[in-house]
Amino acid sequence: MTNMKTEEFLWVEKYRPKTIDDCVLPDNLKKTFQDIVESGEMQNLLLAGGPGCGKTTVAKALCNQLGSDYITINCSEEGNIDTLRTTIREFASTVSLSEQKKVVILDEFDYSNANSTQPALRGFIEEFSRNCRFVLTCNYKNRIIQPLHSRCTVIDFKFDKSDRLKLMPKFMYALQQILSKEDIDYDERVIAKLISRHAPDWRRILNECQRYSVGGDIDVGVLTETGDVRIGELVGFLKDKNFTSVRKWVNDNIHNDQTVIFRKIYDSLYEKMEPLSIPSAVLILADYQYKAAFVADAEINLTACLTTIMMECDFK
Secondary structure, three states: OOOHHHHHHOHHHHOOOOOHHHOOOOHHHHHHHHHHHHHOOOOOEEEEEOOOOOHHHHHHHHHHHHOOOEEEEEHHHHOOHHHHHHHHHHHHOOOOOOOOOEEEEEEOHHHOOOOOHHHHHHHHHHHOOOOEEEEEEEOOHHHOOHHHHHHOEEEEEOOOHHHHHHHHHHHHHHHHHHHHHOOOEEOHHHHHHHHHHHOOOHHHHHHHHHHHHHHOEEOOHHHHHOOOOOHHHHHHHHHOOOHHHHHHHHHHHOOOOHHHHHHHHHHHHHHHEOHHHHHHHHHHHHHHHHHHOOOOOHHHHHHHHHHHHHHHOOEO
């Protein structure tokens, strides 16, 4: 469970929505979860989508509204077979304190081992079906074995451009409420730009605001702190095979979302790279983006990716 001191300090925990109605979601997604609440019965769920878009918040809100006893396990830290054999079995096998079935939330389940932990969970879902449900969250549902897909209701957290535009005012209102409660002065145009830049990653928006707000206000500086990825500058370093500058670029930009960095590099290929080198660059990017979800040091992984591109690809 989340440490109480953490809940009191981190805005993402302190202001985590307690009900589905309070969650900022596209209408079709919200209706799906409201239907579950109205049914009065939790299902086995696989919630898939990008980071910070509300998967864990929804899982906890469902448990709160249904009155279910639940535990949350972060599989990126403790998603091994021993955890299933001890923590989950111990929790799932005991009688619930409420009339509802108990719920095990397995956060970031795509980090768990597909050859041991995931097949074991398949058996647990069946073994404890009478008194326990499982909610899996993941960024990449293709990393979850198919037998688990078939045992869960799979729900994709998709936010297309029209969804993002509709949700902007709701994100804005929620952030303004939090900043007011925290007694933080802010420039409306700045936080609107911040939301536009990072939505629907609400966690990133809140974390950036909290990190910058130590000075007592939110001004244009927060946009510089979370600045755009400078791809043009990077391409120049790669073309010149200037490893020292590439490494410094990585150090300066590592605070940005890794997915955004890989995507911006990909988008620049056709303009900046010789046509014959583009297929190789795509394969390199795909390989290192996959590894980014598992590596212990993201900076080393990104540096290795860029170094490989620098050595194997030709630029215009």
